[in-house]
Amino acid sequence: MCNNLTAKERLAIDRVHMPELDAELRSRNFEEVNQGLAREEAVREAQRCIQCKTRPCVEGCPVGVSIPEFIDALAAEKLPKAARILQGDNALPAVCGRVCPQESQCEARCVRGVKGEAVAIGYLERFVADWAMTNADKLRSEPLPTGTGKKVAVVGCGPAGLTAAGELARKGHTVTIFEALHDTGGVLRYGIPEFRLPKEIIDVEVDRLLALGVEIECNVIIGKTMTLDQLREQFDAVFIANGAGLPVMLNMPGENLKGVYSANEFLTRVNLMEAGCNPNSPTPIIKGNSVAVIGGGNTAMDCVRTARRLGAERAMIIYRRSEAEMPARIEEIRHAKEEGVEFVMLTAPLEIIGDDKGWTAALSCEKMELGQSDESGRRKPVPVANSRYEVPVDVVVNAIGTRSNPLLTATAPDLALNKWGNIVSDEQGATSIPGVFAGGDIVRGGATVILAMGDGKQAAAAIHGFLSGAA
Amino acid sequence: MFEVISNDILAPNLHRMVIRAPRIAPVRRPGQFVIVRVGRGDERIPLTIGDADPAVGTITLFIQAIGASTRKIVAIPAGGSILDVAGPLGKPTHLANWKRVACIGGGVGTAVLFPLVKALAATESQITTIIGGRSSQYVILADELAALSETLLITTEDGSLGRKGFVTAELSELIADPLRTPDAVFAIGPVPMMRAIAELTRPHGIETIVSLNPIMIDGTGMCGGCRVVVDGESKFACVDGPEFDGHLVDFAGLSDRLTTYRDQEAALCHAANECKLTTGVAHV
Numbered sequence: 074m075c076n077n078l079t080a081k082e083r084l085a086i087d088r089v090h091m092p093e094l095d096a097e098l099r100s101r102n103f104e105e106v107n108q109g110l111a112r113e114e115a116v117r118e119a120q121r122c123i124q125c126k127t128r129p130c131v132e133g134c135p136v137g138v139s140i141p142e143f144i145d146a147l148a149a150e151k152l153p154k155a156a157r158i159l160q161g162d163n164a165l166p167a168v169c170g171r172v173c174p175q176e177s178q179c180e181a182r183c184v185r186g187v188k189g190e191a192v193a194i195g196y197l198e199r200f201v202a203d204w205a206m207t208n209a210d211k212l213r214s215e216p217l218p219t220g221t222g223k224k225v226a227v228v229g230c231g232p233a234g235l236t237a238a239g240e241l242a243r244k245g246h247t248v249t250i251f252e253a254l255h256d257t258g259g260v261l262r263y264g265i266p267e268f269r270l271p272k273e274i275i276d277v278e279v280d281r282l283l284a285l286g287v288e289i290e291c292n293v294i295i296g297k298t299m300t301l302d303q304l305r306e307q308f309d310a311v312f313i314a315n316g317a318g319l320p321v322m323l324n325m326p327g328e329n330l331k332g333v334y335s336a337n338e339f340l341t342r343v344n345l346m347e348a349g350c351n352p353n354s355p356t357p358i359i360k361g362n363s364v365a366v367i368g369g370g371n372t373a374m375d376c377v378r379t380a381r382r383l384g385a386e387r388a389m390i391i392y393r394r395s396e397a398e399m400p401a402r403i404e405e406i407r408h409a410k411e412e413g414v415e416f417v418m419l420t421a422p423l424e425i426i427g428d429d430k431g432w433t434a435a436l437s438c439e440k441m442e443l444g445q446s447d448e449s450g451r452r453k454p455v456p457v458a459n460s461r462y463e464v465p466v467d468v469v470v471n472a473i474g475t476r477s478n479p480l481l482t483a484t485a486p487d488l489a490l491n492k493w494g495n496i497v498s499d500e501q502g503a504t505s506i507p508g509v510f511a512g513g514d515i516v517r518g519g520a521t522v523i524l525a526m527g528d529g530k531q532a533a534a535a536i537h538g539f540l541s542g543a544a
Numbered sequence: 545m546f547e548v549i550s551n552d553i554l555a556p557n558l559h560r561m562v563i564r565a566p567r568i569a570p571v572r573r574p575g576q577f578v579i580v581r582v583g584r585g586d587e588r589i590p591l592t593i594g595d596a597d598p599a600v601g602t603i604t605l606f607i608q609a610i611g612a613s614t615r616k617i618v619a620i621p622a623g624g625s626i627l628d629v630a631g632p633l634g635k636p637t638h639l640a641n642w643k644r645v646a647c648i649g650g651g652v653g654t655a656v657l658f659p660l661v662k663a664l665a666a667t668e669s670q671i672t673t674i675i676g677g678r679s680s681q682y683v684i685l686a687d688e689l690a691a692l693s694e695t696l697l698i699t700t701e702d703g704s705l706g707r708k709g710f711v712t713a714e715l716s717e718l719i720a721d722p723l724r725t726p727d728a729v730f731a732i733g734p735v736p737m738m739r740a741i742a743e744l745t746r747p748h749g750i751e752t753i754v755s756l757n758p759i760m761i762d763g764t765g766m767c768g769g770c771r772v773v774v775d776g777e778s779k780f781a782c783v784d785g786p787e788f789d790g791h792l793v794d795f796a797g798l799s800d801r802l803t804t805y806r807d808q809e810a811a812l813c814h815a816a817n818e819c820k821l822t823t824g825v826a827h828v
């Protein structure tokens with residue numbers, strides 16, 4: 074193929090379709106749904122990009138990936154070059170290519186989307202990243218930087234922590250990541266399911282960090298095993314990226330019945346502990362035949378699609394606004410529907426009803442309608458009079474949201490927090506304590522992988538400045 | 545990797561294991577626990593830190609082998625290792641200036657009680673410790689607890705050691721004697737025992753602290769699976785507890801939630817053909 078196409082020829086190409094596993098089949102297994110593009114498909118899709126001089130797509134990307142440049146290299150089939158450009162801008166491209174809400178970020182700004190469909194930037198990013206993973210031998214290995222002798226502690230091994238650790242190690246600093254759980258990845262591993270993000274990808278990324286000399290110590294809970302003060306004594310700087318892992322409870326009757334889970338518990342059992350998906354896992358889970366998931370975000374979609382895969386005949390999303398207001402990625406909503414998930418919109422749960430043995434038996438709900446717009450500009454759902462009804466269910470999963478976990482912050486009184494308990498930091502990630510930086514969900518509340526990574530990158534640059542200045 | 549330094553059998557299916565955990569040993573406080581995962585793919589199991597030696601960096605766990613995962617833990621010999629030990633988790637025991645305290649342990653709860661009695665012994669409080677078991681061979685740590693307490697009372701269901709009956713009988717007598725009535729009671733053991741003790745002390749208004757053992761995953765407040773209702777409010781036992789005011793705990797709710805996976809655990813136990821608890825017996 075050749076890349077010397079005219080604009081007209083480029084415009085004549087239709088957007089590629091991502092090959093997917095058959096919906097019926099996949100709704101019963103945990104294999105990755107999106108199969109990835111074939112090389113010819115990726116190159117052809119890359120040729121759709123008209124290489125805009127103003128690069129509007131780049132502005133849509135929170136970390137400013139050099140989109141036209143990597144796509145141009147791909148269109149010319151210069152894969153090592155494409156990989157180099159991408160990996161230079163994005164520490165976890167194989168992850169972002171799969172889970173970024175592209176439709177509201179890079180692809181939303183793509184000029185080709187004005188009259189037709191945007192270039193499939195996410196699919197291309199994934200293609201190049203996956204190619205780089207299987208062709209590591211064709212890429213020059215990173216030269217190990219000379220050590221600066223400075224030590225940095227990173228709290229939390231999610232996307233923010235991983236990104237910051239990589240950036241800092243490349244600058245020659247000695248980095249140790251402390252992780253509370255027994256494994257790496259944060260939400261990427263315990264939250265986002267295998268069928269969207271295979272765990273192998275996290276392993277490869279973590280191995281790259283280890284090769285750079287980053288140390289990862291699991292089972293260390295900052296605030297319990299060690300305090301922030303101890304870290305400050307033992308390290309020259311600290312980056313806090315402990316996420317937003319505290320479930321918001323429903324606070325409704327029946328919440329403590331058997332069969333009622335928080336999304337975190339449900340997903341952790343399945344993703345981290347392999348309950349229900351690996352027959353050898355000793356961790357149990359109540360699978361449910363009729364499952365109601367409360368919420369409308371990515372977490373809710375992951376729970377409901379997991380419930381289907383665990384064998385639920387009926388798996389429902391219960392959401393109090395309408396589909397247009399759902400914060401989940403469009404692709405997840407489409408995939409869920411194809412997999413037989415029922416979308417029960419404009420419905421609010423009131424109570425979970427149990428049987429005489431304490432098991433979940435039904436969800437009592439109420440119909441809603443959209444009323445006046447609230448401060449956020451979204452129309453507020455209001456209850457419809459006398460519309461209460463019951464749906465028989467045996468499992469209920471609460472996916473209404475998470476807040477910041479106070480384990481660390483409760484033992485660090487000098488660290489300024491906002492009224493939601495999130496750490497306050499400036500643009501660069503600096504907190505109220507000199508030498509202590511923070512980023513990701515602990516600062517933003519539940520946000521996205523790419524924003525967490527952007528924070529990690531930003532903070533690493535600031536920490537590098539701090540350490541160089543202090544030298 | 546966390547090295548197992550020693551592993552002794554104290555009673556049928558009840559082991560004392562000393563484990564090298566240099567980060568945890570110096571900072572743990574009485575009342576706290578760890579989460580243990582033997583190897584890749586294994587379950588995360590919460591276990592109270594029974595004792596610690598900060599100088600050598602070891603912690604002591606007392607483990608009752610009741611299911612597949614606890615059996616796997618106690619099967620690790622000295623010199624072997626455990627992949628993950630995370631902690632210390634939970635709130636440390638709150639110690640006040642009590643004049644007289646009764647500490648009551650049932651079954652493996654006696655082991656969980658041990659660090660607490662040790663901490664109380666360092667205060668001014670007069671301690672009466674009451675421990676119970678099915679029969680003499682299930683009574684553990686009697687000598688150790690006797691050395692720390694002013695009085696040690698033992699009950700067994702078959703009368704083979706100490707008084708025949710339950711720990712509650714001894715406690716009733718204690719309460720009835722104005723010279724010995726405790727200001728505070730710590731009760732650690734099976735849920736029905738803790739519940740009975742809380743009911744016994746309630747009419748007398750004696751402060752009663754229990755240590756709860758709901759099913760846990762992360763132990764850091766992330767999953768909410770360990771929630772228990774205390775004073776009408778959901779609390780996460782791993783971060784708000786595990787010790788709570790026994791007069792405010794919804795024991796019925798706790799017992800019920802503990803049965804969530806009973807069928808699955810039993811099936812797993814059979815599948816692994818590990819249900820027969822055949823560990824040898826040694827008396828202490």
Ligand SMILES: Cc1cc2nc3c(=O)[nH]c(=O)nc-3n(C[C@H](O)[C@H](O)[C@H](O)COP(=O)(O)OP(=O)(O)OC[C@H]3O[C@@H](n4cnc5c(N)ncnc54)[C@H](O)[C@@H]3O)c2cc1C
Pocket residue numbers: 172173174228229230231232233234251252253254257258259260261264265293294295296314315316317318340371372373375402478480481512513514515519520521522523525
């Ligand atoms: C189910 C689910 C699906 C999602 N889907 C998407 C999606 O499709 N696209 C998208 O962009 N975003 C998605 N998100 C959001 C995204 O995953 C988060 O915004 C992102 O992971 C935040 O990264 P982080 O590094 O700040 O924190 P986390 O990923 O939460 O990582 C924090 C880490 O810190 C550890 N930790 C916590 N406390 C301590 C402590 N005291 N000491 C040591 N370690 C500690 C935690 O165990 C964890 O490993 C999803 C979130 C969930 C829950």
Ligand SMILES: Cc1cc2nc3c(=O)[nH]c(=O)nc-3n(C[C@H](O)[C@H](O)[C@H](O)COP(=O)(O)OP(=O)(O)OC[C@H]3O[C@@H](n4cnc5c(N)ncnc54)[C@H](O)[C@@H]3O)c2cc1C
Pocket residue numbers: 577587589590591592593605606607608609610611612613614615652655656756757758759760786802803804805806809810813
């Ligand atoms: C904070 C805390 C501290 C603990 N400290 C100790 C300790 O020091 N020593 C010790 O031996 N055990 C302790 N436990 C209990 C221990 O965690 C459980 O015995 C263990 O999880 C059982 O796992 P299993 O797979 O071996 O048995 P399973 O197969 O899971 O269970 C076997 C049977 O026990 C029941 N069961 C399951 N979990 C519990 C539980 N948490 N409590 C009571 N019954 C349960 C099941 O319903 C089943 O009937 C503690 C628990 C908590 C929450």
Ligand code: SF4
Pocket residue numbers: 133134135136137138140163169170173174175178179180194195198523
């Ligand atoms: S990182 Fe996300 S937003 Fe940026 S280019 Fe890639 S897919 Fe788009």
Ligand code: SF4
Pocket residue numbers: 121122123124125128129130131140141182183184185192194
């Ligand atoms: S906006 Fe679209 S067409 Fe233009 S450079 Fe970016 S990806 Fe290519």
Ligand code: FES
Pocket residue numbers: 759760761762763764765766767768769770771780781782783
């Ligand atoms: S064990 Fe998960 S919140 Fe307590």
